[in-house]
Amino acid sequence: SEVYMNGKWLPAAEATVSVFDRGFMFGDGIYEVTPFYGGKPFLLQEHLDRMSYCLKEIDLEFEKKDLKKLIFEAVDRAGLAQNDCAVYLQVTRGKAPRTHHFPQQVEPTFLMYAFAVQLEGFEDRKLTIKLSPDIRWQRCDIKSISLMANTMLNSEAIQKGHFENVLFRNNRITEGSHSSIFFIKDQKVYTHPEGPEILSGITRRFVIELCTELEIEVIEEAVSLEELSAMEGIFLTGTTTQILHVTSVFQNDRELYNSSEAGAITKKLQEAFRKKTRGL
Numbered sequence: 466s467e468v469y470m471n472g473k474w475l476p477a478a479e480a481t482v483s484v485f486d487r488g489f490m491f492g493d494g495i496y497e498v499t500p501f502y503g504g505k506p507f508l509l510q511e512h513l514d515r516m517s518y519c520l521k522e523i524d525l526e527f528e529k530k531d532l533k534k535l536i537f538e539a540v541d542r543a544g545l546a547q548n549d550c551a552v553y554l555q556v557t558r559g560k561a562p563r564t565h566h567f568p569q570q571v572e573p574t575f576l577m578y579a580f581a582v583q584l585e586g587f588e589d590r591k592l593t594i595k596l597s598p599d600i601r602w603q604r605c606d607i608k609s610i611s612l613m614a615n616t617m618l619n620s621e622a623i624q625k626g627h628f629e630n631v632l633f634r635n636n637r638i639t640e641g642s643h644s645s646i647f648f649i650k651d652q653k654v655y656t657h658p659e660g661p662e663i664l665s666g667i668t669r670r671f672v673i674e675l676c677t678e679l680e681i682e683v684i685e686e687a688v689s690l691e692e693l694s695a696m697e698g699i700f701l702t703g704t705t706t707q708i709l710h711v712t713s714v715f716q717n718d719r720e721l722y723n724s725s726e727a728g729a730i731t732k733k734l735q736e737a738f739r740k741k742t743r744g745l
């Protein structure tokens with residue numbers, strides 16, 4: 466398959482990076498994943514805006530003319546123009562002699578490719594999660610390619626048979642290793658407020674808007690570990706995660722929460738989400 470790298474379309478095997486690329490050496494870069502439903506972009510501008518925010522936060526100057534057109538081209542070239550797929554975009558600070566401080570006047574390395582992804586059947590999926598201390602850094606609002614903590618955490622969850630490792634910091638639940646989390650109690654929906662502790666999930670924000678449309682009250686407040694067992698519903702959101710009902714939450718090997726079926730609010734949101742993404 467083809468990837469777009471530094472201004473050229475190349476077979477993936479020919480797209481290589483210098484060992485001195487700061488992405489390779491420092492994880493000095495950011496990424497984005499933007500979905501296409503049946504070949505149609507969903508919230509593309511929102512994803513690009515978040516990418517711009519992250520670039521600004523890490524002081525990386527990157528301008529790409531016709532980026533949207535290139536993203537569509539990636540989908541086309543991958544033969545996915547009618548399919549469910551996503552485009553991965555990554556910008557690193559580029560190749561420079563190794564110094565901790567940001568080098569000046571370096572050409573960023575830009576990589577992009579489209580890949581097929583399953584965006585069907587999320588309403589029927591059931592999954593369990595585990596809780597762990599949030600060992601990530603303090604700028605989780607930046608979609609950094611340095612994902613050591615996230616990959617360690619998710620691997621731990623997968624190894625124990627769970628879909629996701631959901632994190633807490635100062636006793637408050639932040640988000641998953643690669644998803645946002647929502648809670649339902651007394652007909653109200655709770656999620657951690659935006660800020661440096663979480664990624665501003667595009668799906669998270671979209672689900673908040675859906676709640677407003679459906680006249681479901683949303684409270685952007687973190688849920689504590691103690692409050693967890695009293696929740697009436699829990700779901701995860703994300704670009705490829707969509708809206709997934711959580712059936713159990715474990716801490717160490719203890720089950721803190723159980724709910725075999727999605728409740729009315731989760732189902733309503735899933736249905737509204739399907740309509741918005743599929744137009745039916």
Ligand code: PMP
Pocket residue numbers: 498640641642643644645664665666667668669702703704705
């Ligand atoms: N939090 C983290 C840490 C993530 O990696 C992701 C997935 N990119 C999300 C939340 C969900 O964000 P989005 O809805 O933009 O995919």
